[in-house]
Amino acid sequence: MVELLKDMKIGELLVSKGLISQEQLEQALEYQKKYGGRLGWILASLGYIRRLDLFRTIAQHLGLEFWEDFDKMKRFVDPNFIKRFDPYQLAQYEVIPVKYIGEKVIVFTSDPRSQRLNSFVKKHFPDKELSEIVITDLDLIKLLEFFFRDQFIDKAVHGLFYISPNYSASVVFSKGQVVAMGIFLYVSLFWIYYDVVSYIIVLLFLIQVFYVSAILFKLVISLAGTKSEMQQFVTDEEIKSLDERDLPVYTVLVPVYKEPEVISILINSLKKIDYPQNKLDVILLLEEDDKETYEAAKAQNPPVNWRFVIVPPSLPKTKPKACNYGLFFARGKYLTIYDAEDIPEPDQLKKAVVSFMKGKDEYICFQAALNYFNKDENFLTKMFTLEYSYWFDYLLPGLYNLRLPIPLGGTSNHFDVEKLREIGAWDPFNTTEDADLGVRAFGKGYKVGVINSTTYEEANARVKNWIRQRSRWVKGYMQTWLVHLRNSRRLYKSVGLRGFLAFHMLIGGTPLTFLINPIMWVLFTFWLLTQTKAIDVFFPPAVLYLSLFNLLFGNFIGIYLNMLAVFRRKYYELLPYALLNPLYWILHSIASYKALYELFTKPFYWQKTQHGITKYKPPLQETV
Numbered sequence: 001m002v003e004l005l006k007d008m009k010i011g012e013l014l015v016s017k018g019l020i021s022q023e024q025l026e027q028a029l030e031y032q033k034k035y036g037g038r039l040g041w042i043l044a045s046l047g048y049i050r051r052l053d054l055f056r057t058i059a060q061h062l063g064l065e066f067w068e069d070f071d072k073m074k075r076f077v078d079p080n081f082i083k084r085f086d087p088y089q090l091a092q093y094e095v096i097p098v099k100y101i102g103e104k105v106i107v108f109t110s111d112p113r114s115q116r117l118n119s120f121v122k123k124h125f126p127d128k129e130l131s132e133i134v135i136t137d138l139d140l141i142k143l144l145e146f147f148f149r150d151q152f153i154d155k156a157v158h159g160l161f162y163i164s165p166n167y168s169a170s171v172v173f174s175k176g177q178v179v180a181m182g183i184f185l186y187v188s189l190f191w192i193y194y195d196v197v198s199y200i201i202v203l204l205f206l207i208q209v210f211y212v213s214a215i216l217f218k219l220v221i222s223l224a225g226t227k228s229e230m231q232q233f234v235t236d237e238e239i240k241s242l243d244e245r246d247l248p249v250y251t252v253l254v255p256v257y258k259e260p261e262v263i264s265i266l267i268n269s270l271k272k273i274d275y276p277q278n279k280l281d282v283i284l285l286l287e288e289d290d291k292e293t294y295e296a297a298k299a300q301n302p303p304v305n306w307r308f309v310i311v312p313p314s315l316p317k318t319k320p321k322a323c324n325y326g327l328f329f330a331r332g333k334y335l336t337i338y339d340a341e342d343i344p345e346p347d348q349l350k351k352a353v354v355s356f357m358k359g360k361d362e363y364i365c366f367q368a369a370l371n372y373f374n375k376d377e378n379f380l381t382k383m384f385t386l387e388y389s390y391w392f393d394y395l396l397p398g399l400y401n402l403r404l405p406i407p408l409g410g411t412s413n414h415f416d417v418e419k420l421r422e423i424g425a426w427d428p429f430n431t432t433e434d435a436d437l438g439v440r441a442f443g444k445g446y447k448v449g450v451i452n453s454t455t456y457e458e459a460n461a462r463v464k465n466w467i468r469q470r471s472r473w474v475k476g477y478m479q480t481w482l483v484h485l486r487n488s489r490r491l492y493k494s495v496g497l498r499g500f501l502a503f504h505m506l507i508g509g510t511p512l513t514f515l516i517n518p519i520m521w522v523l524f525t526f527w528l529l530t531q532t533k534a535i536d537v538f539f540p541p542a543v544l545y546l547s548l549f550n551l552l553f554g555n556f557i558g559i560y561l562n563m564l565a566v567f568r569r570k571y572y573e574l575l576p577y578a579l580l581n582p583l584y585w586i587l588h589s590i591a592s593y594k595a596l597y598e599l600f601t602k603p604f605y606w607q608k609t610q611h612g613i614t615k616y617k618p619p620l621q622e623t624v
C-alpha cells in the first residue's frame with residue numbers, strides 16, 4: 001500500500017482521498033504552469049486543502065511518518081541534543097534534530113526530502129543515516145519556541161545591541177550627552193544672571209537662523225522631489241516582462257495588537273495582490289494577551305501560506321520587537337511590513353522585485369508611498385492626507401534623488417532579508433524604528449530607494465488618537481537623533497557632509513521646530529495684541545528682519561509645499577485646506593511636548609494607535 005501511494009502523484013493522491021476535487025487539481029496545475037512551485041503548496045495556498053491534510057498527505061506520498069501530537073513531539077526530543085544547534089539556523093532550514101538512535105539521526109521537518117534539508121544534513125551529519133518525521137510548519141515553530149524561547153526573546157530585544165551597541169536606543173542619553181546638557185544649562189544660567197538681554201538676543205537669532213535653514217532645506221529637497229513627476233521608477237512594461245515562475249518567495253510581516261475589527265482588511269487585500277499566492281509567506285505577529293485579534297484572524301480562515309506567530313511577553317512591548325521575532329521565521333528573499341488596515345496596490349511586490357533587480361546589491365530597502373482611503377472624513381484626515389502626500393510624494397523622492405539618508409515609513413518598506421539581518425534589523429527600544437533603520441542602513445553603506453506604488457491606510461480621525469500616534473513618532477525621532485549624535489564623527493564619515501546636514505535638519509530639526517513654534521507664536525501674538533515696545537530690545541535689526549522673513553516666507557513655503565501634494569495626487573478638493581496648515585502645526589507642537597516629557601519619563605513606551613474607527617469602508621473590502 002505504501003509503495004502504491006509513493007507511485008501516485010501528489011495531486012492524484014489528494015483526489016483519491018477526497019481532499020480536493022478534480023476541478024481544483026486542474027486549476028492548481030494551470031496555476032503551477034504559470035507561476036511554478038510545488039503542487040501541494042499551491043493547493044494549500046489557494047485554500048483548497050487544510051494544513052494538516054497537506055502535511056499528512058505529503059508524508060504518505062513520501063513513505064514517511066507524520067506526527068501531529070505536540071506533547072509526543074516534545075517528549076521525543078532530546079533537549080541536550082537539540083541545544084547543540086543554532087535555533088535561528090534551524091528555523092531557516094525548517095528542521096529540528098531530535099536524537100541519535102544507533103547510527104541514525106532522527107529529525108523533525110516540515111520540508112521533507114528538500115534541498116535545504118539535504119544541505120543541513122550534509123553539514124552536520126555527513127556520515128549518519130537520516131530518518132525524517134514530518135510535522136507541520138506551525139508545530140515546528142512551536143517546538144523551536146518551546147526549547148529556545150529565552151534565546152528568541154533575548155535576540156528580538158537585544159540583537160541590535162549585541163551587534164552594534166552604539167546604535168541601540170536602550171540607553172536614552174549617553175554620558176557625553178548628559179555632560180553636554182549640564183554644561184549648556186550652566187552656561188545659560190551664568191549668562192542669564194550677568195546679561196539676560198544679550199542671552200535672549202543670541203538665542204532668538206540662532207532660532208531664526210535655524211528656521212531659515214529648515215525652510216531652505218525643505219524647499220531644496222522638495223524641488224528635487226518634483227523630478228519624480230517626470231520619471232517612473234518601475235514601468236508597466238518591466239512588470240509584464242517578469243517571468244512569474246522565477247519570482248522569489250516574499251515574506252509579509254503583519255504586526256497587530258488589539259485590532260480584531262480591521263484584520264479582515266489586510267487579509268482581503270493580500271488575496272487580491274498580484275503575486276503568486278504560493279510564493280507569499282505571510283506571518284501574522286500576535287501578542288500572547290491578544291485573544292480577540294487571534295480569534296478574528298482565525299475566523300477569516302486564511303490559506304496555509306499564512307502563519308500565526310505568538311510573540312512571547314517581554315519588555316519593551318513594541319512593534320519593532322515583534323518584527324524582529326517574526327524575522328526569525330521568515331522564508332522570503334524579500335520582506336515587507338503591512339499594518340492590519342493596509343491596502344497595498346496590487347502590483348507593489350512586483351515593483352519591489354524589479355527595483356531590487358535593477359539596483360542589484362546596492363539597495364537594502366525600497367519604500368512605497370503611504371496615503372489614506374478616508375481622506376474626506378473630517379478636517380484632521382484631510383490635513384493628515386496633505387501631510388502624507390507631501391512627505392511620500394515629494395520629500396522622500398527628493399532625498400532619494402539627492403542621495404541622502406531616507407527615514408523609512410512604518411509600513412510598505414521592502415527589504416532584502418539577508419541585508420536586514422546583517423545590520424541587526426529593527427531597534428525594539430526606538431518608537432520610530434523605521435526612521436532609525438533607514439538612517440542606519442545608509443550609514444552602513446546601503447542605499448534606500450523609493451518605488452512608485454502606494455499603500456492606502458486609515459487616517460487618524462480623532463484628535464486624541466492622533467496626538468498619541470504623533471507623540472510616539474516624534475519621540476522616536478528624538479531617540480534616533482540622540483543615538484546617532486553619540487558619535488558625530490562616525491556619522492559624518494558614514495553619510496558624508498550632505499547626509500550629515502540632512503540628518504540633523506530632518507531628524508533633529510523636525511522635533512525642534514515643533515517645540516520652538518509655540519514659544520514664537522506666543523511672543524508674536526503678545527506683541528500683536530499689545531503693541532508693546534518692551535520686547536523691542538530683544539529684536540535688533542538682524543533678528544527682526546530674519547523673524548519677518550520666517551513669518552512671511554516660512555509660512556508661505558509650508559502652505560505651498562502642501563499645495564504641491566494636492567496637484568500631484570489630484571486631490572483638488574483639499575486645496576483650501578492647505579491654507580490652514582499653521583493650525584495643523586499646533587497639534588504637532590502639543591504632540592511634541594508630550595513626546596519630550598515621555599522621553600524622560602517612559603522612553604520605550606509604545607503609544608498604541610487605535611484603528612478601525614473610521615466610518616469609511618476600505619475600497620478593496622467592498623469587492624470581496
